Amino acid sequence: xxxxxxxxxxxxxxxxxxxxxxxxxxxxxxxxxxxxxxxxxxxxxxxxxxxxxxxxxxxxxxxxxxxxxxxxxxxxxxxxxxxxxxxxxxxxxxxxxxx
Amino acid sequence: xxxxxxxxxxxxxxxxxxxxxxxxxxxxxxxxxxxxxxxxxxxxxxxxxxxxxxxxxxxxxxxxxxxxxxxxxxxxxxxxxxxxxxxxxxxxxxxxxxx
DNA sequence: TTCATTCATCGTCAAACACCGATATAAGCC
DNA sequence: GGCTTATATCGGTGTTTGACGATGAATGAA
Numbered sequence: 001x002x003x004x005x006x007x008x009x010x011x012x013x014x015x016x017x018x019x020x021x022x023x024x025x026x027x028x029x030x031x032x033x034x035x036x037x038x039x040x041x042x043x044x045x046x047x048x049x050x051x052x053x054x055x056x057x058x059x060x061x062x063x064x065x066x067x068x069x070x071x072x073x074x075x076x077x078x079x080x081x082x083x084x085x086x087x088x089x090x091x092x093x094x095x096x097x098x099x
Numbered sequence: 100x101x102x103x104x105x106x107x108x109x110x111x112x113x114x115x116x117x118x119x120x121x122x123x124x125x126x127x128x129x130x131x132x133x134x135x136x137x138x139x140x141x142x143x144x145x146x147x148x149x150x151x152x153x154x155x156x157x158x159x160x161x162x163x164x165x166x167x168x169x170x171x172x173x174x175x176x177x178x179x180x181x182x183x184x185x186x187x188x189x190x191x192x193x194x195x196x197x198x
Numbered sequence: 199t200t201c202a203t204t205c206a207t208c209g210t211c212a213a214a215c216a217c218c219g220a221t222a223t224a225a226g227c228c
Numbered sequence: 229g230g231c232t233t234a235t236a237t238c239g240g241t242g243t244t245t246g247a248c249g250a251t252g253a254a255t256g257a258a
Binding site: 011 | 102103105106107108109110111112113114117121122173175178179181185186188189192193
Binding site: 202205207210221 | 233244249
């Protein structure tokens with residue numbers, strides 16, 4: 001994974017509200033729309049929508065329109081890709097230290 | 100780890116220059132001062148110093164003054180703590196999805 | 199058609215970020 | 229005391245972020 005992309009994903013995760021949103025989406029899998037998330041957080045709907053947009057843009061979640069509402073779901077492939085890249089990074093940082 | 104702290108650490112990693120700085124520090128272990136890092140990057144010394152400050156503030160690196168120069172080193176304990184918290188997070192997000 | 203629901207987007211504002219050059223500050227050397 | 233080196237910090241500038249309310253667009257129900 002490119003450094004820029006890794007940094008973008010980490011930056012996207014670098015806000016407590018977005019961590020919460022991801023957890024909410026993972027928990028309520030497939031039946032969670034923007035309004036549901038907003039109910040769980042002390043934020044305005046427009047603010048939640050912006051946070052969701054950030055997560056969409058880096059590909060960590062995707063949108064599945066279902067009738068009148070949009071269901072957001074975590075993308076496992078993106079998450080495991082990130083997991084791998086993050087593992088490489090920490091391995092590099094820790095590994096180089098003890099050599 | 101608190102969500103806020105995790106988010107702060109991820110945000111600190113969420114910039115390509117800081118990822119580079121960490122790699123440089125890990126590679127040149129114990130003999131890397133601010134000027135050395137600056138030589139490796141297309142940034143001014145003051146900018147590099149600020150990036151280093153961000154990494155210091157979240158505890159990912161520490162400063163060991165050696166004579167006239169400051170040597171910065173990656174903190175393996177902080178990194179493995181982050182590794183653990185990140186693993187918990189992705190596990191939670193991925194695990195909840197396939198249950 | 200009219201109304202309600204859901205959501206994205208717009209405009210705005212204050213705060214934070216990223217970058218720079220310039221200026222301290224502090225330590226070691228001559 | 230002066231000089232160099234290494235670094236932090238200051239002041240400034242332009243960009244981005246995070247938040248909000250308000251508005252628009254799309255869908256489905258009455």
